[in-house]
Amino acid sequence: MSIYPYCVAAWLMLAGAYGIVRSRNMVHAVVCLSVCQSGTYVLLLAVGYQRGATAPVFGSTTTPNRNVVDPVVQAMTLTDIVVSATVTALLLALAIQVNKRQRTVDPNELVALKG
């Protein structure tokens, strides 16, 4: 159990990369890239987890204590998720544009880059 979460993170990254390698559709590749990136969320949160600790949010009744999971990695994951969404949006826009010009989204059929 102690390294299983890290392995899941690595699995997601490698599986996403495999999807990109095998992809015959750029939209499919973009989605696989987002799976890749979700590996980093799992890794970050796994690093910050502490058994039996609570979420890093204090109410007005609960006194602040240090028995919480790591808030820094959570903040990083938050950033990660938003960046992932924007990257996906940009790549999808690119795929639409490529399709407009080349009438295909199959990377194998895009033989050469045209200016």
Add this chain to the structure above:
Amino acid sequence: MTVIIAVALTLVAAIGAVVVGTHSPERQAVVLSMFGMALTVLFVTVQAPDVALSQLGVGAALVPLMVMLAIRRIRRDQRGEARRPGKDEE
């Protein structure tokens, strides 16, 4: 608690593999949404409610919606092309 986390992790790993293995992009958008929700569950179990909220909005709604719209646009362009055989054979 550890068992729940292990189950959530396994679920994430499994659905992630399904997302990658789904070749039809439309279905992939739906499976991606499910993957986003599985990640949300995982984040709740590892005591990260902030991240879970953001993953729910982005991963389960926003990104699949954009993927769906992009697929529709690409499909329409390609279908429009297919209806004019011979036009682009030069």
Add this chain to the structure above:
Amino acid sequence: MSERGRLAVYLPAALALAALLVLAFLRMPGFGGTVHLYRDLAVPAAVRHVTANVVSAVNFDQRALDTLGEESILLGSVVGAAALLRPAQRESERRPRRTGRTLESTGLLGYLLLPVTLIVGFDVVAHGHLTPGGGFQGGVVLATGIHLLYLAGSYRALERLRPVEVFDAGEALGAGMFTVLGLIGVLAGTAFLQNFLPMGSFGSLFSAGTVPVLNALVGVEVACGAVVLLTHFFTEDLTVSVAGREDGGDRDRGDRDGNDRDGNDQGGEEE
């Protein structure tokens, strides 16, 4: 490279990387351990600045500069996507047809959920420094909430509720004010993006100094940015590409135009 070739490169590389990663994982502190150095620094810092939600404290106080960078990424990618998706001159926009294929229950649910979602979105932004949530999450909730109108089957209502220029300006305003607030800190005699407002009392709405303000600004920016992004994707979905390949020339532009006009009747098909 052929598909077989790519796979031949991928498989050994993936195996090697997986082996190296597992070796690294074995030497990492185990999952669920008690040693968290950054936590031990971040939690007292957040409590000093009277912020109940430590994640918000990290994002908008301790690492506010990083958040500014992230906001710039968001702004940049929205601008990039808008530039890529802007309609070419040879494209014509068509009105979405009223297909009437939305189930009445779906429509009703959409209209009922719209106000609820918007209130939840505002609440998540406003209490970001007290409870889980904040500008990023609330902004996304608000942006996707508005698009419930589309699910409810009324793209026209969505268009009326969503003047793109306003959201364009809102996004720029959110990003700009974030910087301005940081500079006010400099003028007030502290550092850039330093928390200079009065801290208030723990757990009240007006606490944590600049954190709720920055939260709201990020909320505005993310909501507007996501709306603009989705708008461009929706408009893209509704425009007709009149041009074929770029190198196809203009000579058959006229009849392509005609073909597309009568040919595209797939507006509003949902699965």
